[in-house]
Amino acid sequence: MTYANRLHPWAIVRLLPKMQRVVVRRFRNRSNAEGHMQALKRLMPDANFVIVFDLGEPIGEES
Template sequence: MTKSCNSDLRSLLFSWIIIRQLPNLQRITVGKFRNRSDAEGHLQILRRMIPHARFEVVFDLPVRQYPGKNT
C-alpha cells in the first residue's frame, strides 16, 4: 500500500474526532478515535482538565477526491 492509501484508510478508521471550539468559528482537532465511546471517554477527561474550554465530539466524514477535480 502507498502512503496515500494508508492515510485514506486511517481517516476511514478514525472517524470520530474531538474538536476544541475557538473564537471566530475556528476549531482545532484534539484527537481522532475509532469509536464514539472512546471519544466520549476522552472528552470527559478533557472537560475535567480544561473546564473553561469548549469541546465537541464530531463524526468526521472524509471528503473523497476524484481524479481530475480540483475541489
C-alpha cells in the same frame, strides 16, 4: 482523507474564538471519544469541545 483517518471517524474538536476549530484527537468509536472528552473537560473546564463523526468528504463523491 487518509486511510488512517478513515479508520478513526469520530473526532473531538475544540471550538476556538472567531469560528476557528482544531481536531484534538480521532477515535474508532464514539464511546472512546466520550471518555476522552470527559477527561479533557476536567483538565480544561473553560474550553469548549464537541464530538463529531467526520466522513472526510461529502457522501456520494468518489476520490
